[in-house]
Amino acid sequence: MKKLFLCCLLFNFIQFTHAEDLENNVRDYIKSGDWSDFKIVDSSFGRVAATRAATEDKRTNTTLAFTYPTHDKCKLAPVEIIYKLDKRLDNDSEFEAYGNIQVDSGALRRVEAKIIQERGNEFVFIVVPDSNLDDMAQKGKTITVNFKGYGVVEFSLNGAKSAIGNAKSECKNFDFS
Structure with missing residues (x-):
């Protein structure tokens, strides 16, 4: 199931990565607690295009992903929250929405995000430019995380520090900007 999520994430996020088997573009997959980090490589030249740290809420089949593109000084790309649906979508849509994000019992953070739904896809992408x-x-x-219509999703942060640190560090090794 995780490999399916990773493949869908890669396909929709890294537009310049065109490969028949996207799983072949994932390198050095490392598990850290409830998180994982890995490199995304260009299939043509084997160059590292980005690094990513990600986790799942298994209860809701939802993924949270932080991506660091090597072509942009390893700055955090917009954060993706990917909801897996029970059926494929019938229509394309893209719209702005507000949601709430809270770490532990800290202050509630209101964020604006772009919600992307593609016809024939069974995933909804919520892209948060934070x-x-x-x-x-x-x-x-x-x-x-709570966006109206998608319910409340809770992600464990066990292993997040290590996975995010690894992804940032590895990205800097391949930064060509």
Whole structure:
């Protein structure tokens, strides 16, 4: 199931990665508690295009992913929250929405996000352009996300500090900007 999520994430996020088997583009998959980190490589040249740290809420089949592209000085790309649906979507849609993110019992953070739904896909992508959500995630035990219509999702942060640190560090090794 995790490999399926990773493949879908890679396909929808890294537009310049075109391969028949996207799983072949994942390198050095490392598990850290409830999190994992890995490199995403270009299939043509084997160059590292990005690194990623991700986790899942198994109860809701939802993934939280932090991506660091090597072509952008390893700055955090917009954070992705990916909901797996029970059926494929009938229509394309893209719209802005507000939701809440909270680390542990800290202050509730209201965020604006883009919700992307593609016809024929069984995933809904919520893209949050927050530049320090990864820093917040390294300082807590849980992160709770709530967008109207998608319910409350809770991600464990056990292993987040290690996975995010690894992803950032590895990205810098391949940064060509």
